[in-house]
Amino acid sequence: xxxxxxxxxxxxxxxxxxxxxxxxxxxxxxxxxxxxxxxxxxxxxxxxxxxxxxxxxxxxxxxxxxxxxxxxxxxxxxxxxxxxxxxxxxxxxxxxxxxxxxxxxxxxxxxxxxxxxxxxxxxxxxxxxxxxxxx
Amino acid sequence: xxxxxxxxxxxxxxxxxxxxxxxxxxxxxxxxxxxxxxxxxxxxxxxxxxxxxxxxxxxxxxxxxxxxxxxxxxxxxxxx
Numbered sequence: 535x536x537x538x539x540x541x542x543x544x545x546x547x548x549x550x551x552x553x554x555x556x557x558x559x560x561x562x563x564x565x566x567x568x569x570x571x572x573x574x575x576x577x578x579x580x581x582x583x584x585x586x587x588x589x590x591x592x593x594x595x596x597x598x599x600x601x602x603x604x605x606x607x608x609x610x611x612x613x614x615x616x617x618x619x620x621x622x623x624x625x626x627x628x629x630x631x632x633x634x635x636x637x638x639x640x641x642x643x644x645x646x647x648x649x650x651x652x653x654x655x656x657x658x659x660x661x662x663x664x665x666x667x668x669x
Numbered sequence: 670x671x672x673x674x675x676x677x678x679x680x681x682x683x684x685x686x687x688x689x690x691x692x693x694x695x696x697x698x699x700x701x702x703x704x705x706x707x708x709x710x711x712x713x714x715x716x717x718x719x720x721x722x723x724x725x726x727x728x729x730x731x732x733x734x735x736x737x738x739x740x741x742x743x744x745x746x747x748x749x
Contacts, residue, residue, distance in 0.1 A: 582677075
């Protein structure tokens with residue numbers, strides 16, 4: 535689990551969870567998109583309540599281990615200002631079987647968005663707005 | 670007693686600052702804090718949800734607040 539203001543590294547995440555006794559690694563990589571509802575986005579700014587965010591991320595990992603047979607779980611989230619195309623989140627989960635890794639990843643990103651105290655503000659050419667959650 | 674509250678995301682913009690103090694009666698719970706906040710900052714009522722965290726944990730309405738607690742306003746989260 536990591537919150538960082540530095541760039542996230544997909545290869546590093548992959549290597550961190552990869553294991554000889556696991557048959558797969560499932561990666562989820564979020565990227566900053568260039569527009570929302572037709573409005574051009576220049577950058578995203580992520581803010582967090584870091585102590586609580588770390589705690590909530592650990593809770594997700596614990597829940598994943600109760601529900602699925604997985605080997606390693608990694609959640610990295612970037613904070614601060616990100617440009618279009620940059621990576622705010624990587625989730626990497628290794629498991630012996632792909633169904634466990636894929637379902638656990640889906641649960642992790644969905645739960646993360648709902649419970650981990652991180653907020654994003656979209657910055658446009660003519661202003662900025664906190665983004666409301668959407669499914 | 671006075672409690673210190675940290676505001677995050679859109680709640681920080683509504684209140685106009687990141688941290689502030691609120692005077693509450695001893696023995697107040699999270700629900701009492703909600704009522705006070707809604708009166709003082711009506712803009713908070715426009716949020717789809719507003720969770721309250723006490724000592725970095727989501728707190729239900731019946732949790733009693735102590736003056737040493739860290740209280741935080743958690744508007745709808747949206748990481749990832």
